[in-house]
Amino acid sequence: xxxxxxxxxxxxxxxxxxxxxxxxxxxxSAVDAINFTIKRGEVFGLLGPNGAGKTxxxxxxxxLTEISSGHVSVLGYDPARAPLQVKRRVxxxxxxxxxxxxxxxxxxxxxxxxxxxxxxxERSERIAEALTRVRLVDVANKRVATFSRGMRQRLGLAxxxxxxxxxxxxxxxxxxLDPQAxxxxxxxxxxxKRGGTTVLLSSHLLDQVQRxxxxxxxxxxxxxxxMGSVAELSVQVLGAGFVVEVEAEGNGIARKLSTIPGVTxxxxxxxxxxxxxxxxxVRPDAASAVVAVNGxxxxxxxxxxxxQAIYARTFRGEEEGVRHAA
Amino acid sequence: MRREGSAxxxxxxxxxKELSDNISxxxxxxxxxxxxxxxxxxxxxxxxxLRQNTAEDPFLLLRLFTLARDPLPSFVAILGFLVxxxxxxxxxxxxxxxxxxxxxxxxxxxxxxxxxxxMGKFLAGLATLGVSLTALWLMVxxxxxxxxxxxxxGEEIARSLVFLVVAIxxxxxxLSLAMLLSIVFRSPATAALVALGVWLFLTVLWPMLAPxxxxxxxxPDPRYAALGLxxxxxxxxxxxxxxxxxxxxxxxxxxxxLSPGTRTLGAVFLEQLRGAVMGAPLPFxxxxxxxxxxxxxxxxxxxxxxxxxxxxxxxxxxxx
Numbered sequence: 001x002x003x004x005x006x007x008x009x010x011x012x013x014x015x016x017x018x019x020x021x022x023x024x025x026x027x028x029s030a031v032d033a034i035n036f037t038i039k040r041g042e043v044f045g046l047l048g049p050n051g052a053g054k055t056x057x058x059x060x061x062x063x064l065t066e067i068s069s070g071h072v073s074v075l076g077y078d079p080a081r082a083p084l085q086v087k088r089r090v091x092x093x094x095x096x097x098x099x100x101x102x103x104x105x106x107x108x109x110x111x112x113x114x115x116x117x118x119x120x121x122e123r124s125e126r127i128a129e130a131l132t133r134v135r136l137v138d139v140a141n142k143r144v145a146t147f148s149r150g151m152r153q154r155l156g157l158a159x160x161x162x163x164x165x166x167x168x169x170x171x172x173x174x175x176x177l178d179p180q181a182x183x184x185x186x187x188x189x190x191x192x193k194r195g196g197t198t199v200l201l202s203s204h205l206l207d208q209v210q211r212x213x214x215x216x217x218x219x220x221x222x223x224x225x226x227m228g229s230v231a232e233l234s235v236q237v238l239g240a241g242f243v244v245e246v247e248a249e250g251n252g253i254a255r256k257l258s259t260i261p262g263v264t265x266x267x268x269x270x271x272x273x274x275x276x277x278x279x280x281x282v283r284p285d286a287a288s289a290v291v292a293v294n295g296x297x298x299x300x301x302x303x304x305x306x307x308q309a310i311y312a313r314t315f316r317g318e319e320e321g322v323r324h325a326a
Numbered sequence: 327m328r329r330e331g332s333a334x335x336x337x338x339x340x341x342x343k344e345l346s347d348n349i350s351x352x353x354x355x356x357x358x359x360x361x362x363x364x365x366x367x368x369x370x371x372x373x374x375x376l377r378q379n380t381a382e383d384p385f386l387l388l389r390l391f392t393l394a395r396d397p398l399p400s401f402v403a404i405l406g407f408l409v410x411x412x413x414x415x416x417x418x419x420x421x422x423x424x425x426x427x428x429x430x431x432x433x434x435x436x437x438x439x440x441x442x443x444x445m446g447k448f449l450a451g452l453a454t455l456g457v458s459l460t461a462l463w464l465m466v467x468x469x470x471x472x473x474x475x476x477x478x479x480g481e482e483i484a485r486s487l488v489f490l491v492v493a494i495x496x497x498x499x500x501l502s503l504a505m506l507l508s509i510v511f512r513s514p515a516t517a518a519l520v521a522l523g524v525w526l527f528l529t530v531l532w533p534m535l536a537p538x539x540x541x542x543x544x545x546p547d548p549r550y551a552a553l554g555l556x557x558x559x560x561x562x563x564x565x566x567x568x569x570x571x572x573x574x575x576x577x578x579x580x581x582x583x584l585s586p587g588t589r590t591l592g593a594v595f596l597e598q599l600r601g602a603v604m605g606a607p608l609p610f611x612x613x614x615x616x617x618x619x620x621x622x623x624x625x626x627x628x629x630x631x632x633x634x635x636x637x638x639x640x641x642x643x644x645x646x
Contacts, residue, residue, distance in 0.1 A: 055645060062435055064644045084331040084437045092435035098428030102347075114339040115436040156432070 013040045015167055015198050016061065020070035023056050023222075030056045032222040033070060038200060043193050045209045046202040047311065048219030054202035055095060057219075058169055061200075062092055075166060088116070091160030095171040097152060101145035105136055105155055108144055113162050123162075130161035134188060150181030157188055168192055170201040174208050186212055210307040218314060225314060230307055235279075237310045243303040246274045246286050250295020260285045272298075329439070336438035340446025341453075348416060348454040357412045358458055361405075365462060368404050371395035373473045385607070387470050387478040388485060388584045401466065402580045405459075405493060406573050407529060410500040412458065414521040416451045417504025419514035421639065426514070431644045444639050448505060448632060455497040463490045481610050488583050488614065495624045496576040500525070502631035509635045509642065528571040536571075540564035565592055572627060575620040582617035591616060 016038040023031040031053040038044045046054045059065040061074055063083030072079060079086045099108045106127060113123040131137050134154040139147070147155065153173060160168045170189070174182045189212055193199055203209045209216065210230055217227040226233055246257065249272050257276055258266045262285075265277040276282065283300050290297045303309075348354055372393040376386065383389060394400035399407075421444070424430040434440060463486065467478065478486075503524065507517040540563035547557045568574040578591045586607035608616070 059431075059644060064431065064434055082330045083439075084335070087435055088437040090435075092432070094428065094431040094435070096428055097432055099432075100427070100429060111339070111343055112433070112436050115336045115433070115438050117335075117437065159432070 014038070015040050016072070016074050016200070018057075018061075018070070018072045021057065021060060021067065021072050022069045023053070023060060023065065024068040029068075029222050031060070034222075034224045036217055036224060036227060038198060040198055041193070041196060042214040043189070043199040043201070043212050045213035045216040046200070046219060047204065047206065047209060047216050047307070048202075049204060049315075052219035053222040054219055055171055058092070058171055058200075058202060061169065062087060062090065089165060090167045090169060091163045091165030093153070093156040093160060093168070093170045093173060096149075096176065097156040099144040099147075099152060099155060102143065104141050104143055105131065105147070105158075106140050108155065109159060109162055112159055116163055118162075126162045126164070127158075130158040133161055133191070134158045135184075148181075150177050150185065153177065153181075153185055154188065157185075157192075160192075165197060167198045167200065170199065172203055173201055174203065174205055182208060206307040206311055216307070218311065220315060226310075230310070233310050234306075237313050242278050242281050244276045244278060244282055244286055245269075245299070245301045245303075246276065246290065246297070247272055247299035248274075248290045248295045248297045250290065250293050252293050253290060253295050256289045256293050257286060260289060331437075331439075333439050333441040334445070336436070336442040337446050337449075340438075340443055341450050344447050344450030345453055348450055349457075353415055354412075354454065357415050361408050361412060361458070361462065362465070364404050364408060365401055365465070368394070368398050368401045369466060369469055371398045372401065373469065376474060384479075385482055385485075385586055386474055386476050387467065387482040388586070390466055390470050390474075391486070391489065391580075391584045402489075402584065403577070405462075406496075406576050406580075409455075409459070409493060409497045410525045410529070410573075413451070413455060413497045413500035414504045414518065414525060416454060417501045418508055418518040418521050420447045420451070420505045421508045422512050422514050422517060423508075425512060434644055440640060441636075444505075444636055448501065451501045451505070452494065452498055455501065456494050459490060459493050459497065484610055485583050485586070485613070488617075489580060492576065492579050492583070492617075492621055492624065495621070495628055496572060498628035499572045499624055499631065502628050502635065506631050506635035506638070509639045529573050532571045533568065533574075536567035537564040539567055562592070569620075569623075572624060575623050579617040579620035579624070582613050582620075586610075586613055588613065588616065591620070 014037050016036075018034055018036050020033045020035060021031060022029060022033050034053075034057065046057065048054055056065065060067050061072055061079055063079035063086055067080055074086045075089055077085045099105075100111070103111070109127045109130070110123055113127060118126065128137075128140075131140050134157050136151060136154055136158065139151065144152070144155070157168075157170075157173075168189075173189070174185055177185060186208060189199055189201070193212075201209070201213070213230070215227065215229050216233070218225045218233075226236065228236070246253070254266050254268055254274055257263065257274060260276075260278075260282055262280050262282055263276050263278045267275045269275055276286065281302060283302055287297060287300060369390060372390050372395065375393055375395045376389055391402050392400050394403065398404075421430075424433070424443075433443060467486070470476075470478065500521075504517070504521045507521050508514065511517040511520065537560075540560050544557065544559035544563045546560050550557045569578075582588045582591060589608065
């Protein structure tokens, strides 16, 4: 992986590049020599348990906390040396974002828009447009004190839209939202992506991230343990992408199933239940295999590669590894 | 390594926002009412007193500031006591409330430096105090005109303007202290309690403690005591210790400025009085020179406390 030095113009499609990025608090490392690159227009997920170093990584990218060693480049700028350039182009939605409760939604946005240096005319236009996009027009002149958590998150996203940020950094954007609000928020993120914004989000809620992320990086104890698209990771960790469960009665089904090309493993869960691990979706072959031995097929289901499974497998493996080492 | 861009980008925006927050807050309204009502009572006492003792005084207006009638202290003494309370009320939650409302990281993710946020808050607080004190000052002059009917002379106006400036910096010391505490303590309640504790200590306890400590450092000479006099060494030490309190500095500066007869703020040696006409007023410039060290100390205190808070704030982690 090659990352451009900070004074060179980066390749057009790489907007964030981190090289051995490290943050130490005393002897402990919160972030330990991580490397990653983010391409323009993609949705990139930082995943991991709380305290794994996701927020620290984000703050280093914004120049809000000092970098101990290593280097990060955001849109070709070094956030430690040119924080204003970075912050002019990058929108940030912090973990459980706060607003001034005594001000209205519009007043809150107007304050930050003024800090961005927008003129009065630009401010009012962009704020009206952003509030429409996040569907908060009806409450635009209500005090933020009355807002629910979901509305506050959407208002935070409106701020990023007002900024017309090239990169949107969202820290735990959906934690604490109810299911309906979560779906709405994920839809807004997808809209951002369609508008050409690069999105970097951190989360510990895996199934949601899986839905919208093009690529993910799994964090653990300040290190990136694994990085790639969900499909790539599942092959890497689970050995295969698909798990097919078959419920059927008949003799010799297990043997017949194991002869299907692409199947790596067949487990017998019960007298009439089998689990196959395969590199592809083998349901049609499984059905014909059952029919071939005159069995009666009752159920056929497939588990798509799940981040949850990858995550559980990875971190369980790590812990076992530690125990063995000890 | 030099930072790009100006450290003061966004300063004006922060200043305007904080100023409007300060002025429209209920907290400020209550504090101002408290100060205005107490000050009115003190002024009423002073005006009543002045009307009965017909004025031979060339500085009638200044007497409004300094005259006390039992049981009320003078206007200046009341300000010395209440201005810190106003300043603490404005500053004790300046930074930690941004942390607690979780607005700090969102604001600092905008293209500004931390300098602008802190400086904007401080200047807005100082401006709020300045506006309140100027209003009080105008009130005194207006009441003086109405009830005493004597137009103030140029020197009186000049002296009372110096009073205004010194009062603003006296408030500035307490504002800096309160903001420093709001940076150090995450909980506004803790910051407020510590600030009020310091205030009570310096206004109530320190005037009692300082002479006691002075007596320990320089024990009184029985020969002076036999004559009913204070031992010079003990007195000097007591004054030296008292001057650690901004309240004492403010009171001393005000004495020199508002009572033109004041020749010195410390112990007087006989040779200093040679040729002096007792009770005759000093020229304006001389009075300012007498109060100069006190005024500079107040300004320096404001700046030093602000800088300490500034350094701590720059090094603080943004995340809650």
